[in-house]
Amino acid sequence: HLAESGGGSVPAGGSLTLSCEATGRQFNRYTMGWFRQAPGKGRAEREFVAALNWSGESTYYRDSVKGRFTISRDNAQNTVTLHLNSLKPEDTGTYYCGRRYFGGDHTHPDQYDTWGQGTEVTVYP
Numbered sequence: 001h002l003a004e005s006g007g008g009s010v011p012a013g014g015s016l017t018l019s020c021e022a023t024g025r026q027f028n029r030y031t032m033g034w035f036r037q038a039p040g041k042g043r044a045e046r047e048f049v050a051a052l053n054w055s056g057e058s059t060y061y062r063d064s065v066k067g068r069f070t071i072s073r074d075n076a077q078n079t080v081t082l083h084l085n086s087l088k089p090e091d092t093g094t095y096y097c098g099r100r101y102f103g104g105d106h107t108h109p110d111q112y113d114t115w116g117q118g119t120e121v122t123v124y125p
Contacts, residue, residue, distance in 0.1 A: 002097050007119030014087050018119060020080040020097030028075035029054055031100040034082045035109055036093035037118070046096060048107035050082060060106060064090075087123045094118040 006018040018034070033051035037043065050071040052059045059071055070083040080097055098112035105111060 002099065002114055002116035004095060004097050004116040004119040007095060007121045009122040009124065010087055012088055012123055012125055014123070016084045016087065016121060018082040018084065018095055018097075018121075020082075020116060022078040022080070022099070027078045031106055032073060032080045033098050033100055033106055033112060034071060034080075034095055035098060035112075036091075036095045036121070038093045043109065046109040047093075048109075049095070051100070051106045052080070062107075084121070087121075089123045089125055092121060092123050094120050 001023045003021050004018060006016060008016055010016060031051055031053050034049040035046040036049050037046045048062050049065060050059065050061045050069055052071050052073055056073045061069060068086045073080045084091065096118045097116045098109065099114040100106055100111050101113035102111045
């Protein structure tokens with residue numbers, strides 16, 4: 001089970017910190033990722049934002065968020081955090097935390113088997 005929190009409504013240039021808390025065993029065995037879903041779009045259209053491997057030593061970002069977002073994890077606390085800085089209106093959406101269960105491309109949502117309920121981020125001009 002995954003639960004996201006930390007969303008909100010901020011002006012462009014603002015910052016937010018999203019948290020994902022996992023319950024259950026073996027959290028630290030999996031790559032974890034953050035995706036976002038724009039208003040009016042479906043689950044299959046979730047857009048990869050960032051991911052990190054089980055140890056947190058390898059991180060991955062979509063090009064448009066590099067240098068602005070930072071992903072990290074605390075395996076002792078079973079949490080994954082996404083720091084969002086220099087936010088832009090195009091960052092608006094519902095942000096989902098996911099567990100990558102399958103071994104394919106970490107940027108594809110179909111490689112993830114467990115999702116939280118999402119947390120909404122709105123960035124206004």
